Amino acid sequence: MMxxxxxxxxxxxxxxxxxxSALVGATCAFLSAFLMLRGWSLMGDALAHAIVPGVAxxxxxxxxxxxxxxxxxxxxALGMAFVRSRTKLREDAVIGLVFTAFFATGxxxxxxxxxxxxxxxxxxxxxxGISDEDAMQVVIISAVTLAVLILKWKDLMVVFFDEAxxxxxxxxxxxxxxxxxxxxxxxxVAALQTVGACLVIAMVVTPGATAYLLTDRFDxxxxxxxxxxxxxxxxxxxxxxxxxxxxxxxxVTLQTxxxxxxxxxxxxxxxxxxxxxxxGALLPETGDADEVLK
Amino acid sequence: xxxxxxxxxxxxxxxxxxxxxLAAVLVGAACAVLxCYLILKGWSLMGDAVSHAVLxxxxxxxxxxxxxAIGAFLAGLGCALATGYLEENSRVKxxxxxxxxxxxxxxxxxxxxxxxxTDQHLNHILFGNLLxxxxxDLTEIAIVAGVALLAVLALRRDLLLYCxxxxxxxxxxxxxxxxxxxxxxxxxxxxxxxxxxxxxxxxVAMLIAPGAIAYLLTDRFDxxxxxxxGAAVxxxxxxxxxxxxxxxxxxxxIVLVQMAVFLAAFLFGRRGGLxxxxxxxxxxxxx
Numbered sequence: 001m002m003x004x005x006x007x008x009x010x011x012x013x014x015x016x017x018x019x020x021s022a023l024v025g026a027t028c029a030f031l032s033a034f035l036m037l038r039g040w041s042l043m044g045d046a047l048a049h050a051i052v053p054g055v056a057x058x059x060x061x062x063x064x065x066x067x068x069x070x071x072x073x074x075x076x077a078l079g080m081a082f083v084r085s086r087t088k089l090r091e092d093a094v095i096g097l098v099f100t101a102f103f104a105t106g107x108x109x110x111x112x113x114x115x116x117x118x119x120x121x122x123x124x125x126x127x128x129g130i131s132d133e134d135a136m137q138v139v140i141i142s143a144v145t146l147a148v149l150i151l152k153w154k155d156l157m158v159v160f161f162d163e164a165x166x167x168x169x170x171x172x173x174x175x176x177x178x179x180x181x182x183x184x185x186x187x188x189v190a191a192l193q194t195v196g197a198c199l200v201i202a203m204v205v206t207p208g209a210t211a212y213l214l215t216d217r218f219d220x221x222x223x224x225x226x227x228x229x230x231x232x233x234x235x236x237x238x239x240x241x242x243x244x245x246x247x248x249x250x251x252v253t254l255q256t257x258x259x260x261x262x263x264x265x266x267x268x269x270x271x272x273x274x275x276x277x278x279x280g281a282l283l284p285e286t287g288d289a290d291e292v293l294k
Numbered sequence: 295x296x297x298x299x300x301x302x303x304x305x306x307x308x309x310x311x312x313x314x315x316l317a318a319v320l321v322g323a324a325c326a327v328l329x330c331y332l333i334l335k336g337w338s339l340m341g342d343a344v345s346h347a348v349l350x351x352x353x354x355x356x357x358x359x360x361x362x363a364i365g366a367f368l369a370g371l372g373c374a375l376a377t378g379y380l381e382e383n384s385r386v387k388x389x390x391x392x393x394x395x396x397x398x399x400x401x402x403x404x405x406x407x408x409x410x411x412t413d414q415h416l417n418h419i420l421f422g423n424l425l426x427x428x429x430x431d432l433t434e435i436a437i438v439a440g441v442a443l444l445a446v447l448a449l450r451r452d453l454l455l456y457c458x459x460x461x462x463x464x465x466x467x468x469x470x471x472x473x474x475x476x477x478x479x480x481x482x483x484x485x486x487x488x489x490x491x492x493x494x495x496x497x498v499a500m501l502i503a504p505g506a507i508a509y510l511l512t513d514r515f516d517x518x519x520x521x522x523x524g525a526a527v528x529x530x531x532x533x534x535x536x537x538x539x540x541x542x543x544x545x546x547x548i549v550l551v552q553m554a555v556f557l558a559a560f561l562f563g564r565r566g567g568l569x570x571x572x573x574x575x576x577x578x579x580x581x
Contacts (some may be wrong), residue, residue: 020460101550
């Protein structure tokens with residue numbers, strides 16, 4: 001029994017999948033701590049879909065996939081900004097329009113050249129079968145992103161919480177935001193290989209939101225989020241060995257389960273804690289009043 | 295002229311193309327009507343969330359032997375309800391909650407799919423399989439899309455007021471909660487119908503683009519509905535035919551034709567905005 005559980009560790013491809021996933025999970029989780037503060041969560045999703053034609057094009061032209069992804073991501077971001085500045089359409093509609101247009105382009109390219117572009121790999125990820133070349137790109141991107149974040153997280157925190165204060169102490173909110181979105185794009189490009197375009201959003205949202213329910217201090221929030229992201233990604237890859245695939249699905253399912261656990265059980269912000277507080281603080285008759293007020 | 299005729303006539307000599315075209319038009323029209331309301335309500339990305347979330351419903355329905363459409367519908371609705379519940383009971387923002395719920399459900403659906411042996415192709419669920427629509431599928435699409443369409447058209451005044459100004463709708467005594475859930479139900483229904491045609495991932499495009507196109511071209515809601523449906527139906531026809539000729543996937547072709555129409559409206563619409571200011575001059579020169 002025990003030896004069966006250790007089998008994944010005896011394969012090189014599994015070891016590679018597990019630690020590459022863990023690294024990507026850590027990077028995305030770090031960013032998620034910031035992303036969910038600002039209501040930008042769906043930008044992560046849009047970016048992940050928008051880079052698909054870039055990735056497909058890069059595979060067609062035999063370029064490193066990351067270059068194509070960055071190029072497409074940049075075009076999409078510019079396209080959103082342009083349409084938004086020239087119409088009265090709401091932001092969510094503009095985001096939706098642009099990313100689906102890019103995504104459809106990617107799908108069309110793949111459907112015309114099915115041999116050189118495997119669309120399922122792009123959309124659902126395939127970390128168990130990742131080539132060494134792609135793994136190298138993922139590792140470099142994640143490592144650089146993580147390094148920049150570790151150096152700059154305090155500046156970013158100030159900008160995200162209080163832009164006026166940030167400006168007064170000599171930081172530039174505009175450039176820090178540009179940097180943040182560049183890092184986000186980089187993390188999304190890396191995560192594409194692990195969980196695929198459709199599930200990237202979970203990697204850049206769920207760990208941060210979970211940690212947000214567990215603590216009120218931002219430094220602890222980051223540490224918790226990174227721990228959750230790293231562990232779920234590592235064990236997600238591990239468990240997917242026994243399922244013969246669906247690595248992205250397993251990772252995201254684990255992350256969602258942990259979020260739900262925190263949602264109910266978190267010591268201060270959980271549903272059960274709130275219920276306990278309500279029952280403890282109010283007498284039964286005022287409890288009724290509480291119900292009425294709702 | 296002959297070339298143009300051939301362009302449309304050749305694909306239509308195949309029965310599967312006729313079915314595909316009919317399905318695309320039905321789905322396009324239903325999505326277009328709904329998209330006008332979603333644009334006004336700011337729910338464009340709700341369509342994205344609900345469409346991803348139907349995946350586990352499809353797999354589970356397959357396992358327990360229910361019609362797949364029912365499983366998909368329940369899962370989609372469940373996603374919308376769960377988002378509302380989690381948002382009301384935690385301090386996490388709505389867009390974040392939505393992302394967590396739909397990605398969680400989609401991920402879980404993928405895990406289930408890996409463990410269950412089905413005769414369903416994952417690619418067909420994800421990207422649609424318009425060219426493989428059977429007569430039975432077509433009937434199913436027609437019923438589901440028809441119900442959704444009729445429901446929206448029957449309630450169109452109330453829904454419009456609710457989307458445009460919920461406070462006012464409440465003040466004049468409309469059942470706001472019922473309209474809210476009604477719109478979610480119709481949204482889930484439409485998505486279930488659309489999955490066969492364009493797949494989980496591109497449904498959201500059909501639920502945004504027609505409304506956005508119409509929004510750029512007119513200020514009146516009646517006209518907006520008509521333009522959206524016209525644009526969607528036209529795009530569905532042209533997209534399906536083009537996909538036949540270039541041998542590419544149908545769903546993406548339809549979506550890209552819609553985007554081309556949007557771009558045209560985007561460029562023309564700004565001039566249209568200028569023209570609208572001098573409404574009297576315009577009467578003779580709308581072309």
